Amino acid sequence: MAGRRARAAAVGVRRVIRAARTRRPLRAVLRAATLLGLVAVLWLSALQPAAAQTSRTWLPGAAQTGTVDQAEWERLVSRVELVLADPRATNLTLEQLRAQTAEWRSRFLAAQNANTARIQTLRGQLGALGPPPAEGQVETPEIAQRRADLTAQLAREQAPGVAAEEAFRHADGLIREIDQILRDRQADALMQLSPSPVNPTNWPVAVRELTGITRALGRELTSAWGSPLRRAQLHDNLPLIGLYLLVAMLLMVRGRQLAESLTLRMQMRASARGQMLLATLVSLAQVAVPFLGVLALVEALRASGMVGLRSQALVEALPQAGFTLLAARWLGGQVFPKRGDDGDGLLTLPPERRREGRWHVTALGFVLAGLTLGTGLLAPVVSPPAALSVLGYPFLALCGLLLLRIGQLMRRHVVLVSEEDSPRAFADRLIGLVGQAAMLLGVAGPVLGAVGYLTAGAALVYPAINSLALIALLMLAQRLVAELYALLRGGDAAWRDTLVPTLIGFAMVIASLPVFALVWGARESQLRELWTGLRDGFALGETRVSPADFLAFLVVFGVGFAVTRVVQGALRTSVLPKTSIEKGAQAAVVSGVGYLGVFVAVLLAVTATGLDLSNLAIVAGALSVGIGFGLQTVVSNFVSGIILLFERPIAEGDWIEVGGVMGTVRKISVRATVIQTFDRTDVIVPNADLISGHVTNWTRYNKTGRLIVPVSVAYGSDTRKVEQILYDVAEAQPLVSLNPAPSVLFRSFGADGLEFEVRVILRDVNFLLKVHSDMNHEIARRFVEENIEIPFGQTDVWLRNADDVARVLRALPAAAQAQTPAAAQAQTAAAQAPGPAAPPKETPR
Template sequence: MIAYALTLLLALAAGPLAAQEQPSAAAPAQPPAGATLLDTIKQAAAKAERLLPEAQEVLAAAQQKLARPDIDAAALDALRVELDALRQKLLEERKQLAEQMARVQAQLAVLGEAPKDGAAEPPDIAAQRQALEAVSSRLKAVDGKLGLMVVEADQLTAQAAARLRAQFFSDIFAPARSVLNPLLWREGLETLPLLGQRLVVLLNGWQRNDTMGGTRLTAVAALFVGAFVLLVLLWRRWRWPMEHSAALTDMHRLWRAIKVALLALLLMLALLVLVSVIMRGFGLPSPRIAALFDALATAAMFTVVVAAMARGIFRPRAAHMRLVNIDDAGARRAYRTAALIAFLAGADIVAGALSEILFLPVAFTVAWGAAFVLAQAALILRLVFVVRKATPLEDEGQATRRFFFIFARYLVHPVLLVVLAAVLALLPGYIALGHFIITQLIVTAVLVAALYLVHHLADELVRAALNARTVTGRFLRQGLLLQERTVSRLGVAFSTIVDIAIVLVGIPLVLLQWAVNWTDLRIWAQQVFFGFKVGNITIEPAAILLAIGVLIAGIVLARLLVMWLDRRVLARTEMDSGIRHSITAVARYAGFVAAFLVALSVAGFNLTSLAIFGGALGIGIGFGLQTIVNNFVSGLILLAERPIKVGDWIRTSGGEGVVRKIKVRSTEIETFDRCSVIIPNSALISEPVSNWYHASRMGRIRLTVGVSYDADPDEVRDILLACAKEHPRAVAYPEPYVLFTGFGDSSLDFELRVYIDDAGLLSSVASDLRFAIFRRLKEAGIEIPFPQRDVNVRQLPPELLDHVAKEADSGAE
């Protein structure tokens, strides 16, 4: 495996250089300067025709390979890769032909239909039409052949996938002896001496081929021992946790758990690469030795990394760093069990490799597989019950401390069912099936745990980065002037993107463990991402995602332009705020519409077909969208005619308040009680609306004042006018005036009418005038009367008369 990785790295490094040195055979030939469009189209047709024999050869070879009954899984997988590459090449060629066909059809549309009834046509037009029709027929013929080859490639790919599935199920459902049969275990034990003999022969053969007198084997062994000692020393250094402190956050705990596994992985990679380089320096090992080394390297890496991750999760010696809520004793037992599961999984990798390398009998593989399933099932059950029966932590920070892997409690029963299925598969002799189930369960659990840790670490990193005390948080709030709600939304967006990325990475990794290979994933991804058909409609998610990105970029750009227009241009014109809002709203909607149209074009939507969409939209409006369209048109009328503007004080049947926003569908009014009222725009157009700020902000106050009949009306008038003129909000023109409105039951009634410069201050100015009028009338000795009534009692009850008489007598005495 390590040798393969080094070879792959060298190939990737040399790939770009080779690509620069060799011209691309798939690149279309450039037409000579002066060539016409028709010549270019003919060259494209010729290029597609040259592809047909090559594709036919690949398809014929694939058919011959599939006809062989002894073809193995590796050959089938390679065949699927070859067919998929051919399919992509054919589809790309068809796409280029479609572009050329569109050009031909456009030219034919300009020429129009051919004359009928024997009508003459200019010779040059007739020749051009004939040439275009010939090229069109040629393109259609080539495109049809390419389409047939695409269908044939898909059919052959499906056949190869079916053969792979059949082989897979044949292997895992291959019957053997039951685990209850003693012969299974006896035959397996009898192969152990053979295993030792052949392993000794393999190592002796490698030593005999050592021209350095055994130095190579000694050096490799010494290197292994030294590296192991170094690993132990570094592990003892890394495993010590951070000291308990109040500053220890969930992010630190998560990072330490992942850090230990990452450091173990990097150390093992460095160690194995070093050993591989030294082995190659002493001479290339035999293929069997290289395969054994790869198996040992894979097993060691899996064991060390999984054990390190388990230690980071359970932290048997550091309860304050523990990610699960179990006590110290439960953490120690859980960690040791998980490490033993990882060790057995690594041993299974080595055992499988030895079985192939040493050509051991099937009895060894069957016996080892059965023993492995039973041992791992027992360890998994022990791990589940240890975690479930462990006592929760009891410390002072538990109330504010966050624990992870809470979801695992809901997976206990499914895991137990899977383990039971693996064990039951051994009873009828399906050893390979039980081995497959238990192995994939372990690997899937490791992947899910790793992805879960990365998910929560990403959340904590985003939360920490957007904190107001960090550099990033201060830049967003102070540098970009973002509000707290916007920063919070950014955090949600980043976390969502990370989660989506984890899902897109995690799902393929999990599927790879359960009868799915990289070829399947690549084919599915290409078909899903680059286009698939639903009926006669081709859906291209890549184009849709690109269109969404263009739409988002267009909306952001439109908002930035509107912001620039409002703050840098309109703000300097001292224009009314309502007019500014109307201009910015129209500019914003125009930018949104432009971004939407560009996104549709990028997605491949033909804008000329908007007429069909418009017809369908008209039918929808007639049936159910007329109210929405009515509000939309009313919003445009409000922005154009401006009967109301942002900041106006209006009164409608829906409420009274100040206009805050005029949107496309509705208008938002904020009442004086700080309540937002949403009114449809059609109501503001079709119903009466009172607007105090429509023509100007000036308003009028009407105050009613009653004084005693003993007062001088002229003096009262002068006092009222003086109070009005002294107020700073009263305007000189129209000047205030007083009306003598009538003779009341107990007062002379006057009405003061005052014009002020801002109608929004009517209530406060009226209150100020009432205070001033009351104070001035009191200083002038003018009484403000209140209603008086005379009550005449015609007859009282006798009891009440006696009571009144007694009260009167007692008062007289």
């Protein structure tokens, strides 16, 4: 089997190399991805039993719901209580017992709903018999006997549910005790004080431990080489080992370079449609192809037969270390890309800062990979605490320093963005906060480790690094989703910032919350407990409400609401237009159907969910008083809207005037009515004002209306001739009704002329302004033809002693030439002194 796998891998590698040499990098990457998929399938098939066991452990809903074995439950309770009383019990034992108890708790929860239908039937039968007789009253013997039988039967049917509820409470209490013990142990571990790694007295212990590990590896290699059987195995597997090493070298060196160059070329053409998406997907080969080389190297080491106890742990840790390093390099290239535009990466940074960021992330990958290998070396034996503290602190300090530098780069991004004129987005503010937290944790972790709290320092630094990586992956995934959505919608970049990619990104963030919780030390059992609580729900009165009930409520209400909208659309477009009902009544019918449909949808949703809201009646009654006072205006407008829709004093399209606002009714809703004025502006009027106030409706019941045209002519005009002209103009208008006939009135003698009025009835008042304008034009034309003057305001000013003033004004230029300016001013003032001017007198002309 191993030989066939090696030959298949060799054939795949040769094809990849041949495609790379023929300058077909994309095909080479695709074939490498296919090879990776083959390896992944083989790996998953090997891990299938363990995965199945993990899935059975993870899924809390997989509990059996059959008959409960009380004896088995009692035995489990005894075991759990003994373990809880033993302080030496390991965390693994507690987790296993907790999982078994949680499974029993799920069974008991399912058993609580046993015989529900039968219990409801018995309660209905008891209700049909009426209330029990009061004290001192005698009930009919037949009814009393029937009531006793039904009561006893009801007690028998309820007994399993009561017992299941008691067992459920017991199991839940045991689970809480186990969780409390695990939390206490976790807190104690974080606060455990280890030997200080900066104390020189602890360094010799670490040196001896490191020297011992090196000697142990040497002894293992010498012992393996001295074994004839292992040397024979090495000799027999030399061709296979050589093939594995060749494949590992090609994939880790040449394959990585090929993937990086191809990704860089595609990123340089990222402006083309879909190139950014394709470049990101192709860049995954930077991780996949070298990782295949790491796996080939591991297989070569295993095939050599020279692997001992410690080296076996090192070999088993090599794939994880290699993947950590490759993933860090890839992530650094995505967050801090090499191409020239500042806005292409996730952070807005200049090229030199991006280069610095790639170096920091790659260095972080090297440190974490070394930590993984070091942990593998120390795993087979129990090392002294001082040695573990001294050997582990350099990794913690380096990670803290690199985390501090990455946080500073994030803060630099925020500073550059804030210098621009555009306002900072929410993502930029979040990056700033995360950067500050990274800087703080990068300093706090090494400080705690130096004091001796190495576990607490590691619990701050390493989860912070993993969280930053996860945040970067989420941001990259959001960008890929936006790019894919824009590509599906035609390639326009404007689609990247629409609602759908944003909602998908929000859903990815919500889905990643359990991963963040695991990163920061949450146990899987805690997440399972949270999921169990969400799945089983909470008690609301005598009803248990779960998220599934809320989902069913939303689904039923959504279906009812959709059906209501469909019925409304059919009535509005197909049914009602074919009837003789006027437009306003049609709108009222459609709105009424909508309100009725929503109400029915809510009732159906509550009924389908099985919610018992009777226990909320008292609370609702107490709240209704306060809500009534607070929402009385809203309720008034709502009731007024219902009255408007059914009585229809106004309808959509009517020309109304209310509160000084004149316009056309555009929409009547439940709370307010929208009036579109003649300035094409929308005015929202509360419905209560339309019911309680004065409303002028110009077009509700008929469109006829009166038009008054005022006309003024000069004094001395022939009034009878003017009257006849106005009659002729009014009767010539096509929209003027002749029954009743137009009338012309000589109203008064005005200050500037003779005042007339033309009063006509229009058949369509919507054309009032147009008819008014046309009549004014015609009146002006006829007056010009008949030499009738239209007056205008005029004012005459009379001055007393006008001759003296004129003589003085004529003498001013000559006097000014003969005298100095000061004397001229004095003479002018003396000339104006005699006789004050009379007040102006206005005389009408």
